[in-house]
Every structure is written in structure tokens, then in C-alpha cells.
Amino acid sequence: MPALAARPEADALGAALERLAARFGPRLSTSKAVREQHASTLTWVEPQPPDAVVFPETTEETAEIVSVCSGHGVPVVPFGTGTSFEGHVNAPYGGVSISTARMDAVVAVHAEDLDVVVQPGVTRKRLNEHLRDQGLFFPIDPGADASLGGMASTRASGTNAVRYGTMKDNVLGLTAVLPSGEIIRTGGRARKSSAGYDLTRLLVGAEGTLGVITELTLRLQGIPEAIAAGVCPFPTVEAACDATIATIQSGLPVARIELLDEVQIRAVNLYSKLALPEVPTLFLEFHGTEEGVKEQSARFGEIARELGGGPFDWATRAEDRTRLWAARHDAFWAALALRPGARCVPTDVCVPISRLAECVAETKRDIARSGVVSPIVGHVGDGNFHCQPLFDMSDPAEVATGQAFLGRLVERAIAMGGTCTGEHGVGQAKMKYLEAEHGRGALDAMRAIKRALDPLNIMNPGKIVTP
Numbered sequence: 001m002p003a004l005a006a007r008p009e010a011d012a013l014g015a016a017l018e019r020l021a022a023r024f025g026p027r028l029s030t031s032k033a034v035r036e037q038h039a040s041t042l043t044w045v046e047p048q049p050p051d052a053v054v055f056p057e058t059t060e061e062t063a064e065i066v067s068v069c070s071g072h073g074v075p076v077v078p079f080g081t082g083t084s085f086e087g088h089v090n091a092p093y094g095g096v097s098i099s100t101a102r103m104d105a106v107v108a109v110h111a112e113d114l115d116v117v118v119q120p121g122v123t124r125k126r127l128n129e130h131l132r133d134q135g136l137f138f139p140i141d142p143g144a145d146a147s148l149g150g151m152a153s154t155r156a157s158g159t160n161a162v163r164y165g166t167m168k169d170n171v172l173g174l175t176a177v178l179p180s181g182e183i184i185r186t187g188g189r190a191r192k193s194s195a196g197y198d199l200t201r202l203l204v205g206a207e208g209t210l211g212v213i214t215e216l217t218l219r220l221q222g223i224p225e226a227i228a229a230g231v232c233p234f235p236t237v238e239a240a241c242d243a244t245i246a247t248i249q250s251g252l253p254v255a256r257i258e259l260l261d262e263v264q265i266r267a268v269n270l271y272s273k274l275a276l277p278e279v280p281t282l283f284l285e286f287h288g289t290e291e292g293v294k295e296q297s298a299r300f301g302e303i304a305r306e307l308g309g310g311p312f313d314w315a316t317r318a319e320d321r322t323r324l325w326a327a328r329h330d331a332f333w334a335a336l337a338l339r340p341g342a343r344c345v346p347t348d349v350c351v352p353i354s355r356l357a358e359c360v361a362e363t364k365r366d367i368a369r370s371g372v373v374s375p376i377v378g379h380v381g382d383g384n385f386h387c388q389p390l391f392d393m394s395d396p397a398e399v400a401t402g403q404a405f406l407g408r409l410v411e412r413a414i415a416m417g418g419t420c421t422g423e424h425g426v427g428q429a430k431m432k433y434l435e436a437e438h439g440r441g442a443l444d445a446m447r448a449i450k451r452a453l454d455p456l457n458i459m460n461p462g463k464i465v466t467p
């Protein structure tokens, strides 16, 4: 069978769907509403619904679905909760979306080893609710209540990554169904392994283009004895970024350090009913002992003061922290509410920390020059920030201006030694930047891996690389 480069023949698709319907009954849906729900893209990427959505409950059922699709040359698109931003779950060639919604069991908690085994449809909030009584938590927090399978597949990170790393640092092992329908296990529960190629890290960040993850073993952390959070205003974004750089370079073990520029603060004030001064602001969190968080907060306060920021207000009461972080997590929805009717394109880039202030400042100047409305918000401790530009999609000139702005943002980040995406991933929308970032040779190596594991190109085709 030739590698898929277009929609499969109607006969092949029909035969595959007939077999899957006979096997999965009501757990296969071809209804328009369900198909559309599995192609929602949240941004300006046009939705491209699959032909059917199927809801397996086990690894073996997932393998059966993939085998049927492989046998008929029908595309498979893995689906978690659909919160990704770059057209990741679109089905440009149609096919079958495999939803992991019913694969939502916490299989085993190994408290003594600080790890947990989960099915991919467990969401991060549900996992943390399950773990709370044991004094444990899973730190990766992309804001949205995403599935752990989806988070592994986009190599997600978010607010806590500056302290605890990203999904690449927190997935110890996986079970996955390859495009052939074969089931493999990668990694394990040992903290370290030098045994052969690191297939876990290959699948983490593969965006479902190399297989469907059906089980994950994740690292856990103990809930810290004390947590302090606070906000610190700055006169300019440069000063806020310089304070971030100084904080990281001084080795202060900050757990979260998030920049909201003055436009994003205005949006958050309106949306979350806060009354923060409308200036660039850092939201911070420290984890440790009672004494430790006091010391860290005091040390950060000094750094901020030296760079013209402050006062640094901090709180240890859980409800104050929750209110603050809820507002931060609603930053995307707050941005959208700034311009009713507009589409928001929440893009992310990441640069080495020493270039952060320069990159954010140059981006602010670009926003002013091009007349784009774009709040900036970012996990700046990692050199990672998001622009959330808002566009009127009925105005072609505005859309063209927006596209040019996004292109310049990526070029700027890559020119500074950074990346076109620190955490959201490539999907459909960022494929065009990969050669500039990695070079032809590395891109060819990615294509060779894709061809080796997915010779028919059925696994989430049209994402990351064209084989």
C-alpha cells in the first residue's frame, strides 16, 4: 500500500469504519457534533474533523483500532482533551480520531518510589486530586486541565517547569501502540537507565505522529511543607525580565515566575475582577520549608528592588494563592475577552534566559509598530513567553499583518538561539519553521524516523514533518 498523501479511498474508509462499528458499537461515533468536537482548534487554524471518533478503554482495544486502520490505510489521530493550539488534532486527510477519554484510570501509585502509572486520559487535575491525601503531587501544569497522554505528546510544561522540568523530565516510561498496531513498552520505573535508544523521549513530544500512548509512568513530588506566592510590579518589561534573569542566574530555586505585561494585566483585571496596577508584573511562587520560602521571598524582593521593581507582596494563605493562579491560568480567556469576536492566536517561543529581556522588548516594539493587539504572558524563568494576538478574521489585511508578526516573532527567537515553540508544539501551524530551526539534515533524520515507524503515514499525518 502506498504511503498516505491524501484522503483514503471511500471503499477503504467504509470497510474500516464498518469493522470498527461492529467491534465497538456505540463507542464509535460518526455524528457531526462529536466529529466537530474532536477537531476544535481554539485558534485561527481551521477545524478539520475526522470521519469517526472511537473510544477505546484499554491498550489492546487501541491496538485493534490501529490495526484495522493500518490494514485499510486509514489515518488515526490520537485525541486527549483537545486543548492544543497548533491544529494538532485536526484530520486533514480524514480518518479515525482515537479519544482517550475512557482510558482514565490511575493504575498504581508507588508512593515509596515517588511514581505513578496512569492511563493517558487521566487529566492532570484529576491525578493531583487522587494524590493529595498521600502528600504527593504531579508538578507539570499547562494551565488547561489537559490529559496526561496529550501533555506527554506535546512535551508540555507550563508554570512549574522552571523548578520541576517539563514532560520530558517527568515521564519515566510508556506503553504505546505503534502505527502497525504492535504494542511496545519503553523505559520503566527505574530513575536511570542507559539501556539503548531512549524511545520514551522519542514518543514524548511526537504529537501522536509515531504511535498512541496508552499508559504512562510518571515521576511524582512530595507536596512542599510551605508555599508562598506573590506579585511584583515593574516599570518596564525589560526590568521584569532582568529581575527574572538575575533570579535564575543567582540560583534562587523559584517554583514559578510568570510575566504578564501591562496589556495582559488589564485583561486579567477585567476578566478575573482583580485590581492590580496596570504595569508589567511578575507572579511568583516559592516552595520549601517555612523558613526557606521566607528567605527566598526576601531574596527575590531585594533583586526586584535593585532593578526598580516592587513592592513584592506575598501570601502564604492557600485561598489567596489560588485566586492569583486562577487569574494567571485564565490569561488566554482574559485576552480573548479584550476584543469580543476576535480570534486569539496564543503562540509561544523560547530563548536562552540571557536573551529574554532583549527578545521580549523587541517583540513589544514590533507589536507597537505593527498595530497588533497582543498581550504578552510567559513562563519567563525558562526564557519562554507567549504572545496572544487578537485578530478580526473577516479583515484580510489584519490577518496578513498578524501572520507577518508571528513569522517575525519566530525568526527573532531562532536568531537568538531559541526555538519556534517552547511548549505548545508544532502541529500544523509551525511545520514551516522547523527547517530554519533544525537545519535540513536534522529534519531529514526526523523524516527517516517517521518513515521507519509509520511507513504508510497513517499516524496523525500532516503534523510535524511530511515524510
Ligand SMILES: Cc1cc2nc3c(=O)[nH]c(=O)nc-3n(C[C@H](O)[C@H](O)[C@H](O)COP(=O)(O)OP(=O)(O)OC[C@H]3O[C@@H](n4cnc5c(N)ncnc54)[C@H](O)[C@@H]3O)c2cc1C
Residues within 6 Å of the ligand: 042, 077, 078, 079, 080, 081, 082, 083, 084, 085, 088, 089, 100, 120, 141, 142, 143, 144, 146, 147, 148, 149, 150, 151, 152, 153, 154, 155, 156, 157, 158, 159, 207, 208, 209, 211, 212, 213, 214, 329, 332, 333, 423, 424, 460
Ligand atoms: C488556556 C490554555 C492554556 C494553556 N497553557 C499551556 C501551557 O502553559 N503550557 C503548555 O505546555 N501548554 C499549554 N496549553 C496547551 C495544551 O493544554 C497542551 O498542549 C496540552 O499538552 C494538550 O493536551 P490535550 O490532552 O488537550 O491534548 P490534545 O490537544 O488532545 O492533543 C495534543 C496532541 O497530542 C496528541 N495526543 C493526545 N493524546 C495522545 C496519546 N494518548 N498518544 C499519542 N498522542 C496523543 C494529539 O494527536 C495531538 O497531536 C494551554 C492550553 C489552553 C487552552
